[in-house]
Amino acid sequence: MPAPHSSSAKYSFVVASNRLPVDRVVDDEGNEGWRHSPGGLVTALEPVMRANDGAWVGWVGQPDVEVDPFDNEGIHIVPVPLSTSEVEEYYEGFSNDTLWPLYHDVIEHPSYHRDWWNSYKGVNKRFAEQIAEIVEQDGIVWVQDYQLQLVPALLRELRPDLTIGFFNHIPFPPVGIYAQLPWRAQILDGLLGADVIGFQRHDDASDFLRAVRHIKGYTTKGSTIDVPVDDPNAPRSRKGVTVRHVEARHFPISIDAESFEEIARRPEVQERAREIRQGLGNPKTVLLGVDRLDYTKGIRHRIKAFGELIQDGRVKVEDATLVQVASPSRERVDTYRMLRDEIELSVGRLNGDLGTITHQPISYLHHGYPREEMVALYLAADIMLVTALRDGMNLVAKEYVATRFDNDGVLILSEFAGAADELKQAVIINPHDIGALKDSIQRAIEMPKRERSTRMRALRKRVRDNDVARWSRSFLEALDRHAPRKARIDPTGAEQHREAQTDNMSIFDQDAQTARAAEDTREARDA
DSSP, X not given: OOOOOOOSOOEEEEEEEEEOSEEEEEOTTOOEEEEEOOSHHHHHHHHHHHHTTOEEEEEOSSTTOXXXXXXXXXXXXXXXXXXXXXXXXXXXXXXXXXXHHHHTTTSSOOOOOHHHHHHHHHXXXXXXXXXXXXXXXXXXXXXXXXXXXXXXXXXXXXXXXXXXXXEOOSOOOOHHHHXXXXXXXXXXXXXXXXSEEEESSHHHHHHHHHHIIIIIOOEEETTEEEEEOSOTTSOBOTTSOBEEEEEEEEOXXXXXXXXXXXXXXXXXXXXXXXXXXXXXXXXXXXXXEEEESXXXXXXXXXXXXXXXXXXXXXXXXXXXXXXXEEEOOOTTSHHHHHHHHHHHHHHHHHHHHHOOSSOOSEEEEOSOOOXXXXXHHHHHOSEEEEOOSSBSOOHHHHHHHHHOTTSOOEEEEETXXXXXXTOTXXXXXXXXXXXXXXXXXXXXXXXXXXXXXXXXXXXXXXXXXXXXXXXXXXXXXXXXXXXXXXXXSOTTHHHHHHHHHHHTOOHHHHHHHHHHHHHHHHHXXXX
């Protein structure tokens, strides 16, 4: 069992997640380096981390690799090593073959193995020990996601002086589903070590509160949970029991909308969007799906619906192309390997049956892309398809909206994605209803420009007004209210970081901001 690294530096603000915000890369000559890793969590937390000189604790993404703490682009990186067996049992096993399917409403059947659970406990303990070693007295710790649900309680036991937050990036299931987990009470105990527990949707927070009442028998009032403690100085509940108050509510995560719009306004990115459309044969309509290759994303459903539209003659293969980006995910897990085979077989059959020499109905891409290329894809797409069967938020939907400074394009959005709670001007669908999904796709294809513009203006305003700075600020302010004294981090740091960027922006960036101000004026006038 590898031991946690030690670090002489101490930090008042620490973020912990399963993966670090950087990936370790080794070139052909054996030289080691670090590459910025993509993903919604990294994008969301980078600004506030840099502004607050914070430390990030996590795994480097490769087994049996031990790395000393280092700095990367203004963020202090503190790696936690995982062995090969821990990757198999804690990560691929308990996290992704037990918790992930369970928390996504058992779309696939979860596997329950005691060895996996023991590994999960051991890794969470190592994370807690590493965090406890580097955080200052009375510091603030923000733990991220379902892989580390035991860390809050373990950390509180080691460092009762800390203020601890936890944010769950995936759904939390109804109590009837959650109760299937053999270690349900232990997971709840782990989470209740936090002062503030955040969820993507109001329903997720409500499901968690119900689980606490049903399984632990604790009293809840609104978003507050009375957790019994053995501390004579703690407040007493109405039953006379000393308790610690834990807050559990929703904090919908978002994106740095301004940065996506800035990329979208670059002439070279717009030229790349035109090249993409040309490479696809300049169809009248380009539809786009962007997902990790995961059974929760509803990729099979959208492919089936689009294929049937062409088979029915409602859409001509020469007129519409679906571009499906499915980035690799958990390829060592059998369920994901089978999913990939099934999707690629479906795409091959549809292209073989419905394609022509010059036009293929589906362009399928099984790899990831840098952000600039993704923004070009968003600009090239007339319709964005988000057909998740269950999703915590789905930041791709917000990214698409943020890039559409032309106020054009249609977002088709599953009602089971957290983003549907906010982006109500999207075309909301039930992905299980293939007939209705087909109708919605055809409606989007035929939607008049005026309606597209009206919807997109409203969506863009929502995404801009509720960006990642607001998400991080709202959570950190809630956490600050639980701190024994004023926190030494600035919850508005992300916006101060953005203001510093604005001071140094290029003439082109200033033009983009001017254009956005004019758009806001038009929206106010239209309202």
